[in-house]
Amino acid sequence: MLTPTYLVSRITDLDPAALYAAGIRGVLLDKDNTLTHHHDPSVTDEIRDWLQAAEAVGIRSMVVSNSRQKRVRPFAEREKLDWIALACKPLPFGFWRASRRLQLPRRSCLVIGDQCFTDVLGAKLGGYPVALTTPFEIEHGWSFAVRRRLEIGIRRRAARRLGKENAP
Numbered sequence: 405m406l407t408p409t410y411l412v413s414r415i416t417d418l419d420p421a422a423l424y425a426a427g428i429r430g431v432l433l434d435k436d437n438t439l440t441h442h443h444d445p446s447v448t449d450e451i452r453d454w455l456q457a458a459e460a461v462g463i464r465s466m467v468v469s470n471s472r473q474k475r476v477r478p479f480a481e482r483e484k485l486d487w488i489a490l491a492c493k494p495l496p497f498g499f500w501r502a503s504r505r506l507q508l509p510r511r512s513c514l515v516i517g518d519q520c521f522t523d524v525l526g527a528k529l530g531g532y533p534v535a536l537t538t539p540f541e542i543e544h545g546w547s548f549a550v551r552r553r554l555e556i557g558i559r560r561r562a563a564r565r566l567g568k569e570n571a572p
């Protein structure tokens with residue numbers, strides 16, 4: 405249930421053209437620790453280039469974040485990305501809203517995020533393929549500490565099952 409479709413280090417390890425060839429037409433993106441650092445709402449040039457490359461091959465992007473609107477909106481507008489805040493992942497409703505807004509079937513939308521218990525679980529519950537990334541930094545707080553610890557085994561098992569070169 406928690407094994408992702410792809411296991412990558414960074415979003416930039418995914419090849420947009422290969423994703424398109426695999427039938428992906430939209431990406432539903434987690435924000436914190438996937439696109440940006442927790443307390444720095446800017447994206448790196450590499451990630452901006454990746455988003456542009458995805459758009460150029462015909463893949464549309466939407467941010468689907470559990471954060472509040474006041475954190476998601478300024479970021480998304482600056483990056484010219486459509487967005488959904490307070491998505492309540494791992495509940496799948498935010499993802500469903502996103503793919504409906506993109507007018508794409510679920511199987512052609514790839515969820516991309518750094519957390520097993522929100523991004524991967526939500527994608528699986530919602531019926532989406534999902535790429536699990538490595539978080540940029542380890543968060544503070546006990547609930548993150550517990551989740552990140554539980555993720556270690558899941559990531560290890562996923563790496564064994566998927567192999568090293570699993571990204572398209």
Ligand SMILES: [Mg+2]
Pocket residue numbers: 434435436437438517518519
């Ligand atoms: Mg995250």
